[in-house]
Amino acid sequence: MNQRAAIWTPHSAHWGAFSARWNGTTLDVTPYEHDPAPSPILGNFTDALRHKARIQRPVVRRSWLEGKARGTRDFTPDFVERSWDEVVGLLATELARVRSEYGGGAVFGGSYGWSSAGRLHHAQSQVHRFLNMAFGGYVRSVNTYSAGASAVILPHVMGGYENLSRRNVTWDQMAEHTDIVLAFGGMALKNTAVASGGLSRHIERDGMMRAARRGAGFFCIGPLRDDLPDEANATWLPIKVGTDVALMLALAHTLVVEDLWDKAFVAHYCTGFEPFQRYLFGRDDGTPKDAAWAADITGISAGAIVDLARRIARGRTLITVSHSLQRAQYGEQPVWMGAVLAAMLGQIGLPGGGYNYALGALGHTGRCVNAVPIPTLPRGKNEVHDFIPVARISDMLLNPGQLFDYNGRSLRYPDIKLVYWVGGNPFHHHQDINRLRRAFNMPQTIVVHESAWTPMARFADIVLPATMTLERDDIGAAATDPRLIAMRKVADPVGEARDDFDIFADLSRKLGVEQAFTEGRNSRQWLAYLYEPTRRALAEAGWDAPDFEEFWQRGELALPSEPDDGGSLRAFRDDPDKNRLPTPSGRIEIYSETIATFGYSDCPPHPTFLPSTEPPSPRHPLTLIANQPSTRLHSQLDFGAYSQSKKIAGREAVRLNTVDAERRGIKTGDIVRLFNDRGACLAAAIVSDDLMAGVIQLSTGAWYDPEPDAAHDPMCVHGNPNVLTRDIGTSRLAQGCCGQVTVVECEKYSGKLPPIRAFDPPTPR
Ligand code: PGD
Numbered sequence: 001m002n003q004r005a006a007i008w009t010p011h012s013a014h015w016g017a018f019s020a021r022w023n024g025t026t027l028d029v030t031p032y033e034h035d036p037a038p039s040p041i042l043g044n045f046t047d048a049l050r051h052k053a054r055i056q057r058p059v060v061r062r063s064w065l066e067g068k069a070r071g072t073r074d075f076t077p078d079f080v081e082r083s084w085d086e087v088v089g090l091l092a093t094e095l096a097r098v099r100s101e102y103g104g105g106a107v108f109g110g111s112y113g114w115s116s117a118g119r120l121h122h123a124q125s126q127v128h129r130f131l132n133m134a135f136g137g138y139v140r141s142v143n144t145y146s147a148g149a150s151a152v153i154l155p156h157v158m159g160g161y162e163n164l165s166r167r168n169v170t171w172d173q174m175a176e177h178t179d180i181v182l183a184f185g186g187m188a189l190k191n192t193a194v195a196s197g198g199l200s201r202h203i204e205r206d207g208m209m210r211a212a213r214r215g216a217g218f219f220c221i222g223p224l225r226d227d228l229p230d231e232a233n234a235t236w237l238p239i240k241v242g243t244d245v246a247l248m249l250a251l252a253h254t255l256v257v258e259d260l261w262d263k264a265f266v267a268h269y270c271t272g273f274e275p276f277q278r279y280l281f282g283r284d285d286g287t288p289k290d291a292a293w294a295a296d297i298t299g300i301s302a303g304a305i306v307d308l309a310r311r312i313a314r315g316r317t318l319i320t321v322s323h324s325l326q327r328a329q330y331g332e333q334p335v336w337m338g339a340v341l342a343a344m345l346g347q348i349g350l351p352g353g354g355y356n357y358a359l360g361a362l363g364h365t366g367r368c369v370n371a372v373p374i375p376t377l378p379r380g381k382n383e384v385h386d387f388i389p390v391a392r393i394s395d396m397l398l399n400p401g402q403l404f405d406y407n408g409r410s411l412r413y414p415d416i417k418l419v420y421w422v423g424g425n426p427f428h429h430h431q432d433i434n435r436l437r438r439a440f441n442m443p444q445t446i447v448v449h450e451s452a453w454t455p456m457a458r459f460a461d462i463v464l465p466a467t468m469t470l471e472r473d474d475i476g477a478a479a480t481d482p483r484l485i486a487m488r489k490v491a492d493p494v495g496e497a498r499d500d501f502d503i504f505a506d507l508s509r510k511l512g513v514e515q516a517f518t519e520g521r522n523s524r525q526w527l528a529y530l531y532e533p534t535r536r537a538l539a540e541a542g543w544d545a546p547d548f549e550e551f552w553q554r555g556e557l558a559l560p561s562e563p564d565d566g567g568s569l570r571a572f573r574d575d576p577d578k579n580r581l582p583t584p585s586g587r588i589e590i591y592s593e594t595i596a597t598f599g600y601s602d603c604p605p606h607p608t609f610l611p612s613t614e615p616p617s618p619r620h621p622l623t624l625i626a627n628q629p630s631t632r633l634h635s636q637l638d639f640g641a642y643s644q645s646k647k648i649a650g651r652e653a654v655r656l657n658t659v660d661a662e663r664r665g666i667k668t669g670d671i672v673r674l675f676n677d678r679g680a681c682l683a684a685a686i687v688s689d690d691l692m693a694g695v696i697q698l699s700t701g702a703w704y705d706p707e708p709d710a711a712h713d714p715m716c717v718h719g720n721p722n723v724l725t726r727d728i729g730t731s732r733l734a735q736g737c738c739g740q741v742t743v744v745e746c747e748k749y750s751g752k753l754p755p756i757r758a759f760d761p762p763t764p765r
Pocket of ligand 1: 112113114115116121123145146147327422423424425426428429430449450451452454466467468469500626627628633634635636637700721722725739740
């Protein structure tokens with residue numbers, strides 16, 4: 001038993017604060033004592049530290065050492081072990097070669113991924129800082145897989161993404177003021193269980209319950225009943241996937257026809273209603289977007305649509321649109337139309353009313369913002385100006401030099417020779433994995449730091465074992481959480497794993513620029529340095545402001561919050577001339593002159609219903625919802641105890657409706673095969689009426705596990721839906737990812753069941 005036994009140590013993860021106790025063999029985890037609804041995902045830590053999936057030592061792909069990796073990479077790699085000193089030397093030499101032969105513009109360091117909570121050892125910050133300070137820049141990525149479309153459309157039409165999603169209506173306002181919540185895509189508690197940087201209290205269930213008890217009516221508009229919790233006592237409006245804009249338009253049409261809209265608000269706070277109204281009434285295309293029109297498209301009756309329009313015009317109504325709606329083709333449209341519908345109700349900026357984009361999409365939303373800054377690692381300046389919208393990674397690697405559109409600009413894909421990935425798992429997060437595999441065979445070199453043998457690590461040439469959060473000291477904090485958590489080291493690192501910071505410090509030393517990266521500080525000194533701006537701001541405001549050592553001993557620190565003042569939309573409502581929105585007109589843009597000048601047919605200048613170009617068909621009749629999992633964060637710790645406890649015979653569970661299951665002779669527990677023209681995967685069926693007929697739901701995050709012997713486009717035997725999803729941009733405007741929705745067929749699997757090997761480490765020599 002080691003020295004740490006019996007010591008409860010404070011720590012934090014993206015899915016909540018907790019304490020842990022490690023005796024060298026087992027880990028006990030107990031949630032933060034003041035968290036009213038801790039996430040069960042904490043259970044994934046208990047067996048993670050010494051799991052066989054952990055990476056123990058640095059390795060290098062043999063074919064890369066022989067100069068033959070490009071075009072031959074696969075998931076059953078022949079790795080050779082190297083000492084840290086050798087591998088860091090090898091990597092420094094390779095980085096120097098690529099820089100001198102091609103420059104920083106040939107290195108992709110976009111390296112998307114959530115990695116772990118902790119303000120210093122945040123993997124993306126570390127790799128970006130290293131590439132800026134010690135290497136001279138890199139090709140970056142912009143936006144996120146979460147909010148690819150909304151982050152681009154919102155500034156054109158209503159304002160900044162952060163203000164509209166995170167500094168807007170709070171759960172407290174909802175509990176006190178809201179009469180109706182129209183939740184397009186719901187507000188599922190599995191999503192609010194996580195917040196990047198961590199969270200000390202899960203308050204969403206309670207917020208919705210208080211509102212419902214006061215009499216607020218919740219509407220869950222979407223294909224899955226459980227996208228709102230039971231406590232919301234919601235009315236479920238099942239809607240055909242991808243048709244929410246048609247419903248919103250019909251609600252808008254009814255508001256105008258029945259004279260229920262707030263003309264004064266629209267006239268005073270918005271621009272461009274006339275051209276939108278022409279479209280709404282079908283003046284040019286001959287199709288009024290009325291309730292009868294929408295009924296055919298959405299599957300919701302015209303009577304129900306008219307009733308709903310009357311209802312939302314009566315009380316204090318809050319419209320929310322989840323991330324999921326915009327993670328699909330033309331995803332810009334529901335985000336924009338939700339705002340227009342709320343504007344027509346005239347309640348934007350009122351307590352508990354109006355529009356809160358993505359409320360409930362993460363644990364950051366519906367809360368007050370801290371009044372002091374949180375520790376943040378400076379990333380330095382990137383001297384390379386090339387970038388891609390994050391989800392265009394395969395396009396970039398497969399088409400160097402090709403032009404692409406983005407937000408009114410025509411850009412060219414760079415020619416990438418080296419990919420550096422730290423803290424993300426593209427073979428989990430990217431769409432059309434068979435295409436991604438071809439794309440990742442294009443560069444000369446792929447470098448990955450990982451704590452576990454994810455498919456991305458298996459596909460790399462140089463793999464460096466990183467500590468996981470429990471194995472190092474850090475500070476946990478998020479801009480909307482009122483606690484700073486001392487994330488004290490719980491256990492010693494597995495094998496030879498090292499912190500990303502130490503790896504980069506070593507690499508910088510080999511490149512002769514250590515001081516530029518470390519600034520002369522070790523990681524403990526960095527923690528104290530990053531803490532200081534928070535301490536200073538607390539002291540200046542007269543708050544409790546202990547020095548770093550005292551904070552560290554206490555284990556946590558309370559941070560003050562800004563008042564619950566409705567943010568920029570309330571200020572805009574109070575005085576739209578003084579508090580202009582950051583749109584070109586300063587108003588809510590129902591028609592965007594700027595977007596009109598781009599001339600994009602896939603993103604017209606006012607909200608428009610655009611049906612998917614890949615509708616269900618006789619060959620692929622089921623609409624697949626590939627949403628966020630409830631048993632882990634993304635693919636993190638998929639090998640952990642809680643995630644594993646929800647698998648069926650080791651495979652990811654897929655839900656389908658009774659009607660669809662009976663038609664195919666499928667029962668709960670059966671292994672099924674999902675397939676379309678892009679790929680196939682196995683999963684284990686759960687038959688349920690909590691989702692619409694015609695819809696099938698397989699969450700993301702099961703580690704990609706290709707059949708080892710398949711020659712081309714292997715089936716994933718574990719249940720990763722991204723072998724099926726489409727790798728296209730939402731539109732030429734935002735180029736966001738379309739991972740949420742695709743079409744498939746599903747059949748009972750009758751072949752011999754292949755074993756799950758996703759968590760078996762490769763056997764290096
Ligand atoms: P994670 O599984 O969180 O997924 O994609 P993302 O790549 O972020 O990967 C993080 C990795 O970081 C893990 O493998 C973990 O082991 C590693 N890691 C953790 N801590 C450290 C560390 O300290 N150092 C290092 N080096 N590594 C570390 C998430 C992405 O998926 C997101 S944000 C969204 S919203 C998208 N959602 C969907 C979706 O809804 N549907 C589909 N089909 N696809 C999606 N993909 C996107």
